[in-house]
Amino acid sequence: MSRWEPNARGRLEQAALELYSERGFDQTTVEEIAKRAGLTERTFFRHFADKREVLFAGAGSLQEFFVSTLASTPDSAAPIDAIAATLEAVSALFRERREHARQRQAVIAANAELQERELIKLASLASALADALRRRGVTEPTASLAAEAGIAVFKIAFERWINEANQRDLSHLIRESLDELKAVTAGT
Amino acid sequence: MSRWEPNARGRLEQAALELYSERGFDQTTVEEIAKRAGLTERTFFRHFADKREVLFAGAGSLQEFFVSTLASTPDSAAPIDAIAATLEAVSALFRERREHARQRQAVIAANAELQERELIKLASLASALADALRRRGVTEPTASLAAEAGIAVFKIAFERWINEANQRDLSHLIRESLDELKAVTAGT
Known part of the structure; x- marks a missing residue:
């Protein structure tokens, strides 16, 4: 299985922003962000330290x-x-x-x-x-x-x-x- | 026993500032502030919500x-x-x-x-x-x-x-x- 995930970072950013807008920042989990982006939590943490960092990276x-x-x-x-x-x-x-x-x-x-x-x-x-x-x-x-x-x-x-x-x-x-x-x- | 404590607030502020300067903010407890001011923790909390509030009251x-x-x-x-x-x-x-x-x-x-x-x-x-x-x-x-x-x-x-x-x-x-x-x- 390939680890190549085209534009993973951009997809995670987009998914996070959508979820923060829909549910609020506090109500969103990293698991949900990864799922919305079609990626794993592990991939999320290769790009961002935490869910706040998505907004300030x-x-x-x-x-x-x-x-x-x-x-x-x-x-x-x-x-x-x-x-x-x-x-x-x-x-x-x-x-x-x-x-x-x-x-x-x-x-x-x-x-x-x-x-x-x-x-x-x-x-x-x-x-x-x-x-x-x-x-x-x-x-x-x-x-x-x-x-x-x-x-x-x-x-x-x-x-x-x-x-x-x-x-x-x-x-x-x-x-x-x-x-x-x-x-x-x-x-x- | 009287509850009258002349200038308790000012004494707490002064004691807190001294201790924060000497030991650092994180290393200072409300107990120590009250003790240095010659007052009780209970008196401290009548004046301030927490030790940070002393600096921002x-x-x-x-x-x-x-x-x-x-x-x-x-x-x-x-x-x-x-x-x-x-x-x-x-x-x-x-x-x-x-x-x-x-x-x-x-x-x-x-x-x-x-x-x-x-x-x-x-x-x-x-x-x-x-x-x-x-x-x-x-x-x-x-x-x-x-x-x-x-x-x-x-x-x-x-x-x-x-x-x-x-x-x-x-x-x-x-x-x-x-x-x-x-x-x-x-x-x-």
Whole structure:
């Protein structure tokens, strides 16, 4: 019997998200996820440490992408412009994933523990961006403020992207939110 | 025997913070906290649900103070000015509490679970401020952006306040961080 299971990871993710949406996260077992995906529990655990990890498995590579993209922006760019360019590049990762992102967010919004995990993910992203800015020679508190502002813009644009009826591009909403933040802090 | 225990709550807080600093949060028991404060466990549980709550008991009233202060700023104030006035008023609450705040932050920084709880506190504050701005007629995404920016400024100013050797006023550091955020978002 072959162990080759085409796109096992993607099938497990899809099955998990469906079940979390239908029954709630707490009411879903790994056994059920594996069964829905037509795979075994053993295969599940080759891909994910636990059922929560299915929702956060991408957090590490998202953070790496943020940091490497920021590192590749020209040194001459002002911190906020480097952050803006980074957020725009990141938005391309989500282009075909709006429905997935919307479902995932709904599952997280329904569960306090998952909300906490999501907050930690965002705080960790902000902290990694501030580190990356400091490596570019940006001093404190500028590095932390630019990073926190960037993550706030990303978070708010992302929420608008998955919740608004008219499906505008995430990159468009990021630019708009950043302009809005500029206007807000300018007091206009 | 009298049940009157002068400033039991304050004594428990002080004893808990000392023990968390000396031994670590996980290694401290409620029994030890009560003993150090010269009180009973029963008294501890009249004041706090558990040992974690000692560190976060003020979160609810801090949030109420944030929201009521924001509500009392003139309607004519721009969102960012209303937030700035609110942060300045809040900073007065901490004036005599720098050493306490410094100790508390060190205990939290040493424990992942407490860091999560602190993140939730800050996210909840941002969300309450955004609500309060919407009640003033501020629309989205401006309300959320102003609130997130305000909490980022508060968090960063607070960290500088407890960590910097030269003890500047928290209110001074809040103004400075807000000016810095304005400069950052303006791209200068």
